[in-house]
Amino acid sequence: MRVSGLTKISKDLPKIKEKKRERGIHGPIHALAKEISETFGEPKKFAMYLGIIKNIGLKKGYKIFSEIKQNKKIRSPGKLFVYQSTYRSMEIVKKPAAILAKKLKSVDLITPNLKRIILKMKKAMKEASGIGLAANQIGLDMQLFVIDENLAQEYKAPSVYINPEIKPYSKNQEELEEGCLSIPGTWLKIKRSKKVKVKSVDEEGKKHKFIAKGMLARVLQHEFDHLQGILITDK
Ligand SMILES: [Zn+2]
Numbered sequence: 501m502r503v504s505g506l507t508k509i510s511k512d513l514p515k516i517k518e519k520k521r522e523r524g525i526h527g528p529i530h531a532l533a534k535e536i537s538e539t540f541g542e543p544k545k546f547a548m549y550l551g552i553i554k555n556i557g558l559k560k561g562y563k564i565f566s567e568i569k570q571n572k573k574i575r576s577p578g579k580l581f582v583y584q585s586t587y588r589s590m591e592i593v594k595k596p597a598a599i600l601a602k603k604l605k606s607v608d609l610i611t612p613n614l615k616r617i618i619l620k621m622k623k624a625m626k627e628a629s630g631i632g633l634a635a636n637q638i639g640l641d642m643q644l645f646v647i648d649e650n651l652a653q654e655y656k657a658p659s660v661y662i663n664p665e666i667k668p669y670s671k672n673q674e675e676l677e678e679g680c681l682s683i684p685g686t687w688l689k690i691k692r693s694k695k696v697k698v699k700s701v702d703e704e705g706k707k708h709k710f711i712a713k714g715m716l717a718r719v720l721q722h723e724f725d726h727l728q729g730i731l732i733t734d735k
Contacts, residue, residue, distance in 0.1 A: 528558055529550065529553050529554060529558055529561075530550065532549075532553055532558065532561055532562065532565070533546055533547075533549040533550035533552075533553055534546055535565075536549045536553075536561075536565055536578075536581065537549050539565075539569065539577075540577050540578040540581070541578075542578050545578065548582075549581075552581075552582065552585045555585070555639055555640060556585050556639070557639075560585070561585070564581055564584045564585055565581065567584075568580055568581055568584070586616075586620065590620055590621075590623070590624045590638055591638070592624060592628055592633075592637050592638065592681050592682060593636065593637050593638065593639050593682060594682050594683070594684070595682050595683045595731060595733070597639075597682075599636045599639055599641060600636055600637070600682055600726070600729065600731060601729045601731075602636070602641070602729045603727070603728050603729050604634075604635060604636055604641050604642055604643050604644075604727045604728075604729070605641050605642055605643065606642075606643045606663045607642050607643055607644055607662050607663055610662070610701075610703060610704075610705050614644075614703070615703055617635075617640065617644075618644070618646060618660055618703050620638075621633050621635070621638060621644075621646045622646050622649070622659075624638060625646060625648070625681075628681050630648075630681045631647060631648040631651055631719055632645060632646065632647045632648065632719045632720075632722060632723040633645060633646055633681065633723075634723050634726030634727055635727075636726060636727070636729075637681060637682050637726065643662065643663045643664070643727050644660070644661065644662050644663075644727075645660075645661050645664070645723040645724070645726065645727065646659055646660050646661070647659050647661070647716075647719050647720070647723065648719075651715065651716060651719065652716075654716075655712065655714070655716040657698075657708075657710065657712065657716055658700065658702045658708050660702045660703045661698075661700045661701075661702075661720070661723070661724075662700065662701045662702065662703070663700070663701055664698065664699065664700035664701075664720075664724060664727070665698070665699040665700070666696050666697070666698050666699075666700075666720055666721060666724040667696060667697045668693035668695070668696055668697075669693065669695040669696050669697045669711055670693060670694050670695040671693075672693070672694040672695070673691045673692060673693055673694065674691070674692060674694050674718075675689050675690065675691045676689065676690065676692070676718065677689050677690075678690045678718070678722060678732050679732075680722070680731060680732050682731065683731065683732065683733060686732070686733065688732050688733065688735070690722075690732055690735050691735075692717070692718050692721045692722075693717065693721065694713060694714075694717060695711055695712065695713045695717055696711070696712050696713075696717045696720060696721060697711055698710050698711070698712050698720060
């Protein structure tokens with residue numbers, strides 16, 4: 501009996517391996533993206549769904565997918581999934597999320613999608629009454645941050661910073677209290693350079709090079725820290 505049982509297992513083994521391959525060797529994220537794209541009749545959009553689920557996480561992905569699947573009246577479930585996932589992913593990520601503690605990847609291309617992300621980041625920042633917001637604060641791994649439009653205008657500086665380089669320009673430092681949307685309720689005295697040298701690209705791909713001072717210098721340093729995975733509690 502034991503022998504025949506073993507034979508059965510060894511016969512089934514290739515099938516099991518085959519099944520694993522079908523489900524996607526890269527795991528549950530790939531499997532879910534495949535299921536969504538096929539269920540919504542959009543097999544070519546597999547990569548798009550994969551990207552979305554990587555951003556919002558498996559749990560949220562499943563939740564939105566099952567909600568939409570249950571509602572038979574929806575005309576374009578794929579579009580609704582994209583809308584819902586974008587909207588829900590705008591929640592501000594709080595400490596100790598891992599994405600807040602890593603150095604973010606640089607942006608290779610300015611795409612229409614990136615511009616949409618920027619607009620949504622600005623909206624999320626306003627809603628949370630912040631004056632700056634970095635991409636990882638909405639769960640995205642990219643060297644990008646936005647600052648308050650009024651602050652940018654006051655200093656005639658851009659409000660969008662892609663792949664920025666920000667370095668101290670003066671040895672003079674100043675200590676001021678700072679808060680962070682990812683660490684609600686915490687205010688800490690942080691020492692920062694009074695002036696910084698800024699090199700950055702905006703959402704139109706235009707290069708900017710300038711010296712920032714005052715409040716702008718402080719906000720830029722705070723947001724630039726986020727892109728390196730540094731929080732005010734690490735200073
Ligand atoms: Zn912050």
